[in-house]
Amino acid sequence: xxxxxxxxxxxxxxxxxxxxxxxxxxxxxxxxxxxxxxxxxxxxxxxxxxxxxxxxxxxxxxxxxxxxxxxxxxxxxxxxxxxxxxxxxxxxxxxxxxxxxxxxxxxxxxxxxxxxxxxxxxxxxxxxxxxxxxxxxxxxxxxxxxxxxxxxxxxxxxxxxxxxxxxxxxxxxxxxxxxxxxxxxxxxxxxxxxxxxxxxxxxxxxxxxxxxxxxxxxxxxxxxxxxxxxxxxxxxx
Amino acid sequence: xxxxxxxxxxxxxxxxxxxxxxxxxxxxxxxxxxxxxxxxxxxxxxxxxxxxxxxxxxxxxxxxxxxxxxxxxxxxxxxxxxxxxxxxxxxxxxxxxxxxxxxxxxxxxxxxxxxxxxxxxxxxxxxxxxxxxxxxxxxxxxxxxxxxxxxxxxxxxxxxxxxxxxxxxxxxxxxxxxxxxxxxxxxxxxxxxxxxxxxxxxxxxxxxxxxxxxxxxxxxxxxxxxxxxxxxxxxxxxxxxxxxxxxxxxxxxxxxxxxxxxxxxxxxxxxxxxxxxxxxxxxxxxxxxxxxxxxxxxxxxxxxxxxxxxxxxxxxxxxxxxxxxxxxxxxxxxxxxxxxxxxxxxxxxxxxxxxxxxxxxxxxxxxxxxx
Numbered sequence: 001x002x003x004x005x006x007x008x009x010x011x012x013x014x015x016x017x018x019x020x021x022x023x024x025x026x027x028x029x030x031x032x033x034x035x036x037x038x039x040x041x042x043x044x045x046x047x048x049x050x051x052x053x054x055x056x057x058x059x060x061x062x063x064x065x066x067x068x069x070x071x072x073x074x075x076x077x078x079x080x081x082x083x084x085x086x087x088x089x090x091x092x093x094x095x096x097x098x099x100x101x102x103x104x105x106x107x108x109x110x111x112x113x114x115x116x117x118x119x120x121x122x123x124x125x126x127x128x129x130x131x132x133x134x135x136x137x138x139x140x141x142x143x144x145x146x147x148x149x150x151x152x153x154x155x156x157x158x159x160x161x162x163x164x165x166x167x168x169x170x171x172x173x174x175x176x177x178x179x180x181x182x183x184x185x186x187x188x189x190x191x192x193x194x195x196x197x198x199x200x201x202x203x204x205x206x207x208x209x210x211x212x213x214x215x216x217x218x219x220x221x222x223x224x225x226x227x228x229x230x231x232x233x234x235x236x237x
Numbered sequence: 238x239x240x241x242x243x244x245x246x247x248x249x250x251x252x253x254x255x256x257x258x259x260x261x262x263x264x265x266x267x268x269x270x271x272x273x274x275x276x277x278x279x280x281x282x283x284x285x286x287x288x289x290x291x292x293x294x295x296x297x298x299x300x301x302x303x304x305x306x307x308x309x310x311x312x313x314x315x316x317x318x319x320x321x322x323x324x325x326x327x328x329x330x331x332x333x334x335x336x337x338x339x340x341x342x343x344x345x346x347x348x349x350x351x352x353x354x355x356x357x358x359x360x361x362x363x364x365x366x367x368x369x370x371x372x373x374x375x376x377x378x379x380x381x382x383x384x385x386x387x388x389x390x391x392x393x394x395x396x397x398x399x400x401x402x403x404x405x406x407x408x409x410x411x412x413x414x415x416x417x418x419x420x421x422x423x424x425x426x427x428x429x430x431x432x433x434x435x436x437x438x439x440x441x442x443x444x445x446x447x448x449x450x451x452x453x454x455x456x457x458x459x460x461x462x463x464x465x466x467x468x469x470x471x472x473x474x475x476x477x478x479x480x481x482x483x484x485x486x487x488x489x490x491x492x493x494x495x496x497x498x499x500x501x502x503x504x505x506x507x508x509x510x511x512x513x514x515x516x517x518x519x520x521x522x523x524x525x526x527x528x529x530x531x532x533x534x535x536x537x538x539x540x541x542x543x544x545x546x547x548x549x550x551x552x553x554x555x556x557x558x559x560x561x562x563x564x565x566x567x568x569x570x571x572x573x574x575x576x577x578x579x580x581x582x583x584x585x586x587x588x589x590x591x592x593x594x595x596x597x598x599x600x601x602x603x604x605x606x607x608x
Contacts (some may be wrong), residue, residue: 013321046254057590093522094523094524095523095524095525106330111522112522135522136522136524139522139523139524139558140522140524142525142558142560143524143525143558143559143560144525144564145560146525146558146560146561146563147525147560148562150514151263162565164553165522165524165556165558166567166569166570166571166602167520167554167556167567168593168594168600172593237469
C-alpha cells in the first residue's frame with residue numbers, strides 16, 4: 001500500500017449507528033502503525049455528523065443500511081456533489097449494490113467482511129483522490145463489465161481483478177500473471193478509474209481522473225473515450 | 238379426450254347420421270312419392286295428399302340439415318313432430334274410406350322415419366320416439382274409426398304394417414345409437430391402454446433414474462466406506478478429510494436436483510453450509526447472475542471446488558463470478574494437499590487445482606465459457 005508520509009493525519013467522519021461496529025472501526029484506526037487516520041466525528045445520521053465536528057472531514061465513512069431502516073444510497077449524490085469523498089460500507093456485498101453505490105458517486109465500496117484488512121488503506125487512498133479497490137468491489141466490476149455490450153476492461157485487467165476477488169494477495173496475483181506487483185496494482189486501479197467515468201458526474205470523480213492521469217495510470221486520450229461512455233450512461237439514467 | 242379420439246368418435250357418429258338421413262330420403266322418394274303420384278286418381282282429395290308429401294319433404298329437409306350439421310332445430314323439436322303427425326292425418330283424410338290401410342295411405346307407416354331423424358340427437362330419443370309412434374297409432378286408429386273400417390281384415394292389416402314399421406324405425410334408430418356407443422367404448426378402451434403404457438414407461442424411467450442415482454452415491458462414498466471397513470482410524474485427520482469429502486459429494490448429489498431458482502448457487506451454498514458446521518469459516522462471495530446451465534456443466538463446475546471446500550481445515554474463501562458468457566467458481570482454502578482434478582468433465586469447463594501462497598493454501602478454479 002501507499003505509505004508516502006502525510007503532513008497531517010486524514011480526518012474521518014463516521015456515520016454508523018451500531019456501537020460495536022463503530023468500536024471496531026476505532027480499533028482498526030488506532031492499530032494503524034502510521035497513525036494515518038484520525039476520527040473527528042461519529043453519529044447515527046448523516047446530518048448529525050456533518051453539522052458538527054465532521055463538517056470539514058477529509059473522508060466520510062457511511063454505513064449503507066442504518067438500523068432505523070434508512071438506506072443511505074439516495075444521500076450519496078448530494079454529498080459527492082458538495083465535494084465530499086464518501087466511502088460506503090455494507091453487509092450487502094452483491095454486485096448490484098456495489099455498482100449502484102459507485103454510480104451514485106461514492107469513491108469506493110467496502111464489504112463489512114473485508115473492512116478490517118482494507119479500512120485504513122482505503123480511507124488514506126480516498127483522501128488522496130487515488131483509486132482503491134477492495135476484493136468484493138473487484139468481483140462486482142468483473143461481473144458488471146461482463147454484462148455490458150461494450151466491456152471497458154482489458155483481458156489482463158479482468159484477470160487481475162478476478163484473482164484479487166478470489167482472495168489472492170497482490171504478490172500472488174503478480175506471480176500467477178507473470179508481472180510485477182506494481183503492474184497488478186496498476187491494472188486493478190485502472191479498472192476502477194475506468195468505471196469512475198460512468199454514471200453521474202461528481203467533483204470527486206474528476207479529481208480521481210485527474211490524479212490518475214498525473215500518476216500515469218491512464219492517459220488523457222483514455223478519458224475522452226470513457227467520458228463518451230459516461231455520457232451515454234447518463235442519458236440512459 | 239385427444240383430438241384423434243374426438244375425430245374417431247365424430248366419424249362414427251356422422252356415418253350413422255348420414256345413413257339415417259339416406260334411409261328417410263330413399264323411403265320418401267322411393268315409396269311415398271311413387272304411391273302419391275301412382276295412386277293420384279284414387280284419392281278423395283289428391284291435392285291434400287300432394288300437400289302432405291310436400292310438408293313431409295320440408296320437415297325432413299330441415300331435420301336432415303340440423304342432424305348433419307349438428308345444429309339444433311330452429312324451434313323445439315315438438316312442433317316438427319306435430320307437423321309429422323299432421324302429415325299422417327292429412328294423407329289419411331285424403332284417402333277414400335276404404336283405402337286407410339292400403340298403399341295410398343303411405344304417411345301412416347312413413348312418418349316414423351321422419352320422427353327417427355327428428356329425435357336422433359336427443360339423449361331421450363327412445364322415449365320421444367316411442368311417444369311419437371304411439372301417438373301415430375292413435376291418430377291412425379282414429380282415422381280407421383272415422384272411416385268405419387274396424388273390420389277384421391283392416392285391423393289385421395293395420396297391425397302388420399304398424400308392427401313392421403315400428404320395428405324397422407325403432408331398430409334403425411337403436412342401431413345408429415349403438416354405433417355411437419361402440420365408438421365411445423373403443424376410444425375409452427384405447428385411452429386406458431395408452432394410460433397403462435404411459436404408466437409403465439414412467440415406472441421404467443423412475444427405476445432407471447434410481448439405479449443411476451445409486452451408482453452415483455456408491456461412487457461418491459464407496460472409497461471412504463471401504464477405508465473405514467478396512468480398519469482405518471477415524472481419528473486420523475486424513476480419514477476424517479476423506480469422510481468430509483464423501484459427505485460433501487452426497488450433499489452435492491442431494492442439492493443439485495433440488496428445485497431452486499439458481500441451482501448452481503444452491504448447490505455451492507448447501508455444501509458451504511455443511512463445511513461451516515464442521516467449524517470451518519467459509520466466506521462465500523458472489524458477483525453477477527448465473528445463466529441457465531445444464532446439469533453436466535454444473536457438476537463439472539462444482540465438483541472440484543466442493544472437494545476443496547470439504548478438505549478445508551479452518552477457512553475457505555468461495556467465490557462465484559457470473560456473466561452471461563462466463564461462470565467462474567473458485568475456492569481458496571488452507572487444505573493441506575493437492576487433490577486431483579475431478580473426474581466429472583463437461584464441454585467448455587476447465588478446472589485448475591494449484592498450490593498457492595508458497596504451498597500453504599490450495600486454489601481451485603472451475604471456469605465455464607459459453608461455446
